[in-house]
Amino acid sequence: MNINTPLPAAVLSPELIARFTAIVGERHALTDAREIEAYVTEERNLYRGRSPLVLRPGSTEEVAAICRLASEARVGIVPQGGNTGLVGGQTPLNGEVVISLKRMDKIREVDTSSNTMTVEAGVVLQTAQEKADEVDRLFPLALGAQGSCTIGGNLSTNAGGTAALAYGLARDMALGVEVVLADGRVLNLLSKLKKDNTGYDLRDLFIGAEGTLGIITAATLKLFPKPRAVETAFVGLQSPEAALKLLGIAQAEAASSLTSFELIAEIALDFSVRHEGNRDPLQSRYPWYVLIELSSPRDDARGALESILERGMEDGLVDDAAIAASTTQSQAFWKLREDISHAQKPEGGSIKHDVSVPVASVPRFIAEANEAVVKLIDGCRPVPFGHLGDGNIHYNVSQPIGADKAAFLARWHEVNTAVFDIVLRLGGSISAEHGIGALKRDDLPGVKDKTAIELMRTIKAAFDPLGIMNPGKVL
């Protein structure tokens, strides 16, 4: 693990710094360590990078010029959006030049006839959501960091979030991308087309590549009809098995109207209530909860939701349920869910996993992982929650009460290994939505098909022969 490894200072000649600076202009080239600080640290404090230079280009042409010069001088570059990544992918761990895309925040076009929106990489996700809302459309990507993460970062990491069940991942919401390659060539795949079978799918190669193959500078996004009715329920139940059966009922009743189906362990609710001031939506405590959301273009979501809950009660799956009576109440349900990760902080260290398994295997995964981690560290407290409908569990483990935080976190890799073993046995993935970055780079060869790794290396070598694009990440 590279966590908190001290890094050597990078060496960049004054002449080279001057040439890079000339591309973006003095104002947008940062060399002062205090100004650079925000670009080399990240929220979880897992990584601390070092960089001699942060460039803030304002256009695709400037990004291309930076890449040309970086290639010429063989200087490593790290593209960065909102700096909210969770696997260190955006951090300059080897003294690379940081290219912040945040100034490229123009919405180039909104086309309501084609239901598309073309935005630059630095547009903040929430701004994109609001822009869609203004024209009576929905841009459905939604996640905790939406107030600061950017579209470029969302696409580079193929972000998931809470509406992936109905709308898919970031990949599924992009029709086209504009990418600057390592040598400065600009690949224009911006397109409003829903169907285009003219050759290899290059778009999806850059989406999720975490900036190691090129820098996404713009994207054409899909817009969706805005739902007229959104209904949210908070449900108490006995087990992940019961939640899985309820998911089956919800999918049969609501199909694509089922936009979220989030599983929450009691301990996660308890933390969120105690540390974040959230209200428990139900009168009693239950071992497990699900947060269900239905979105419908018509006004019939309530009926469908009630019918799901009724069938769930008849089948003995649902112990209690509250349907949000207002938008405010619905937001309160969601806040309780979104606050879970933050609510773990007062409980000490947390070892985190963003894993997925086939949906049917989620109950077995949680049971086996719980057993394994407690066997490894007596008294540690699993805090599983996440997107049951996608088979994606954020399997976090809080330290034992009163234990030493640093000593607990030192066992990160050991706990990972135990959890990943179960994930792999069940045909799962060690990174469902956060990516590989630096955090899981060393784990990748052990969990991925050997030929897949070989092909990834083949592609990396062909696209970035000098190895300047986000070095040390993913591969």
Added chain:
Amino acid sequence: MNINTPLPAAVLSPELIARFTAIVGERHALTDAREIEAYVTEERNLYRGRSPLVLRPGSTEEVAAICRLASEARVGIVPQGGNTGLVGGQTPLNGEVVISLKRMDKIREVDTSSNTMTVEAGVVLQTAQEKADEVDRLFPLALGAQGSCTIGGNLSTNAGGTAALAYGLARDMALGVEVVLADGRVLNLLSKLKKDNTGYDLRDLFIGAEGTLGIITAATLKLFPKPRAVETAFVGLQSPEAALKLLGIAQAEAASSLTSFELIAEIALDFSVRHEGNRDPLQSRYPWYVLIELSSPRDDARGALESILERGMEDGLVDDAAIAASTTQSQAFWKLREDISHAQKPEGGSIKHDVSVPVASVPRFIAEANEAVVKLIDGCRPVPFGHLGDGNIHYNVSQPIGADKAAFLARWHEVNTAVFDIVLRLGGSISAEHGIGALKRDDLPGVKDKTAIELMRTIKAAFDPLGIMNPGKVL
């Protein structure tokens, strides 16, 4: 154009034929020209290939062994599924060895908890649909050739079809693939995971690559909840503009329940009625028609469909409409639509285009293309129809009445050029769903981003350095 170019006989030593034969067994290695005939011809008679050897492997291991030997001997190979492709991608135009995947027709697993089905490449699309239906699920890929095309071919060409509006293309229905590479390595990306962000998206590189990067031997497909209610309407209206506005209403009312929105020109309906014995669903004739289908998990599709048609009438968009009263009637509407292409045959030669433009530009595309082709060939008859909701029009042009068929077809390229010019000006694609194959190979460099072509060549060279995989196709 390679159309009907005579090909030299291929030379393969008896020893090499014996070694290939030993891999699959005598029974499954065809060398008799009469037996080979079905594999080197195709339905449209646009292409006639030649091959010394057709191999019918029964397993992934056999496909891998064939590829290893082909690499060693530097023999070109052409993978083939149901041989229903429309761009010559499946035809051995240079005397290559054909690898027919049709014997690999096992359904490896159906998992209703994870809503997935893992099938071999040779499974016929309709068989996959039926298998899903048996377990009360939907596999939504649907197209004219579904009785004979195979899943491997569907994925290799990224097939579209009539339900793409709601469910996407073949790409969107596959969670994972198994691929044999040029050198015989087997890439196992079979997965039941909805979310897996562990490295580059290799899956989507093989989907739509038309067998030029590897041979897809199996896939894990998504299953969907089976709709409880399906409602179909046949609508008469005045113009593509009116159809486009009605599409907007339908999307707002029905959102993802809107599974099909097919545009049909009067002449297309006329051909289908006169030559295929179909009944005109409406009492009078209209310049344009749309076939609308809604699929809902609940029983409310009829209400939504009626509401769409009512709003369409209020807004003066809909002149007349018939809602199918039974499954039989709905099938009759669909048969009228599906028969259009075949119904053109008695009218003489037809020059075909499978193009897409941004949805909003469809009316303009049709108007401009009609003007251009009639200007080029006096009396020729445009027969536009297709998936308006995807911006995908099958812009076919029937010959002038009484004209010489061969002389008309000789102008294929000239007509293509005129139509493609308009498509490109509108930001469209010259191949929406059929692919590039041999038919559009020479057109590709003129219409695709230059850097995209360069990257495609880079990938091809890296994955298939000997150039043995489906040579002469796509690139």
